[in-house]
């Protein structure tokens with residue numbers, strides 16, 4: 001659906017040139033939810049704005065649904081943009097218009113007859129779960145409801161692609177989850193391709209099929225979400241994965257336990273997909289003469305299956321522990337000694 005080829009954007013500023021996007025190659029398939037994650041300044045906003053040509057590339061190409069966006073005339077570009085909806089962190093609603101009139105706005109611009117507009121707006125209001133709120137003004141809505149209006153407006157012209165620019169960053173965790181659920185629902189119902197940018201791994205974990213990690217304008221790592229969770233290669237990716245797998249206090253608590261009680265080795269096990277259901281601890285204590293205490297465990301659901309991490313302390317003879325580690329690896333479960341030799 002979307003192909004970026006050697007896409008670059010350099011801004012000329014009075015302090016010199018800033019390369020916000022640096023020769024990015026990316027392919028996004030139809031129906032996929034594709035997340036781009038990075039810290040502030042990584043170039044995410046510029047990249048997403050290059051997709052609908054709100055920014056003009058310095059070099060490289062953007063192809064969407066077989067259309068080379070660089071080569072379109074102004075008129076063609078306007079049409080192509082109608083096939084791409086966009087939602088924003090701060091909703092960008094028109095405050096003097098009702099919910100229904102906000103959603104109708106792109107239909108008015110297109111010149112759709114009033115009766116048809118009303119029918120379409122009613123459908124959209126239902127799709128995003130805002131029944132009964134069509135006559136309200138944005139100031140009368142919660143943040144989550146405002147974003148629902150933003151989503152309905154973005155979908156008004158039946159786009160092929162929905163671009164989400166930090167769409168949940170201004171929302172609390174519970175509302176974030178309800179908006180993420182809505183995005184998944186829309187993705188499934190309409191087979192809509194969704195590209196989102198975020199700095200929160202939770203968003204990636206909860207709804208994305210694929211993830212790309214961005215740093216200094218470059219895509220430093222990408223792949224299916226579970227693969228990236230299982231074996232993050234770059235340090236930046238490891239930091240992001242930790243956001244959702246390791247509560248901040250884990251390392252501190254484990255260090256204390258280790259120093260105070262001198263408990264054996266501490267292992268971190270990472271289960272991915274079907275592995276998360278294996279009765280691995282039972283198998284270990286049945287097979288080996290070691291004792292195991294579970295220090296902490298967490299399991300999260302991703303679009304490609306469950307992902308879990310488990311911290312255990314293990315006591316026993318050194319050789320046996322090595323055998324246990326080898327046994328765990330044979331079960332295709334990642335294991336790392338986080339404390340102890």
Ligand SMILES: Nc1ncnc2c1ncn2[C@@H]1O[C@H](COP(=O)(O)OP(=O)(O)OP(=O)(O)O)[C@@H](O)[C@H]1O
Nearest residue numbers: 011013018020038039040041042043044045046047
């Ligand atoms: N219009 C512009 N003119 C000059 N520099 C720009 C412009 N837009 C972005 N930049 C620079 O490009 C780099 C990437 O910015 P960008 O906003 O794309 O990053 P980001 O990952 O989206 O971060 P944030 O979430 O903070 O917006 C930054 O160094 C920024 O200062």
